[in-house]
Amino acid sequence: MIRLSRLADYGVVLMTHIAGDAERPCAAHAVAAATRIPEPTVSKVLKALSRHGLLESHRGVNGGYTLARAPSEISVTEIIAAVDGPIAMTECLDADGGACSLETFCPTRGSWLKINNAIRQALDEISLADMIAPTLLFPPPAAPGERRRLIS
Amino acid sequence: MIRLSRLADYGVVLMTHIAGDAERPCAAHAVAAATRIPEPTVSKVLKALSRHGLLESHRGVNGGYTLARAPSEISVTEIIAAVDGPIAMTECLDADGGACSLETFCPTRGSWLKINNAIRQALDEISLADMIAPTLLFPPPAAPGERRRLIS
């Protein structure tokens, strides 16, 4: 029902991997090998991440990427936004100039803001550190055949 | 950063419209005219909604659609799910059979569940009634030039 682009997902996975690899710069191809994500794509995502100040890049031999901040200081929201760009949910007010013809008359707009705030808040509260850490908070792994719907 | 499909958005708008029109059946073309959404599309969305038991349809002359339940008993989640179908955010476990090769090894999976729960909960708490009602809870209308990002 709600879709997060795959690239954004990659972003999070890559960030967690780099976060787990201490301070040593991780080269793109190394991360690609570790995560099994095609290398050019990894490179692309990593570049986006670094362009938005979430990663620091080091060129040259033995170069690579390191986290720009502590894991606890990086929220999932930032990662997603860096990769996907700021795309609004409803596209009513997407770029500039109301694309939506109903604009002020539509009774749902105010409510969408409320919803978006709720979601953003939920996402903001989750830091990269939370992503690495305790899987213990969650129910035991699903049975093999079980099919988990992330969002109903 | 997170996208809700346009059809799903339409679904919510249409539902609120019908909810506002009391118990009299609303024909598809009437709703289309009122909402300025192209008629065939309205028809499509409405059909999906009724197929999932959120609307009741009445055929024949003076037929149309009415809410199947009270507005307060219909959550936004249901509407979106009815139109978009249950699509998970990360597609790691999208349909059946893990499409994601990392499956159990990926440290982020547990956390995604947490995130999804948070989002689902936020959405579940909002009923159709909430969508119609008080826009008063929210800050005053934005200044003309202001550009609101729904989700950063």
Place this chain on the structure above:
DNA sequence: GCGAATGAGGACCGCTACAGTCCTGTATGT
């Protein structure tokens, strides 16, 4: 009973946006 209105349920199709690839610089360390 007949015909108009209205929904049901598909088939169909163009297009955008996403995912993925590649190429040509530029910087850095050995």
Place this chain on the structure above:
DNA sequence: ACATACAGGACTGTAGCGGTCCTCATTCGC
């Protein structure tokens, strides 16, 4: 100098989405 690795594009194929249309089933008014 050279190998390594990032930077920043351009480019492309494709799936899914948004939108349209057509044919049947049902119900009501006349």
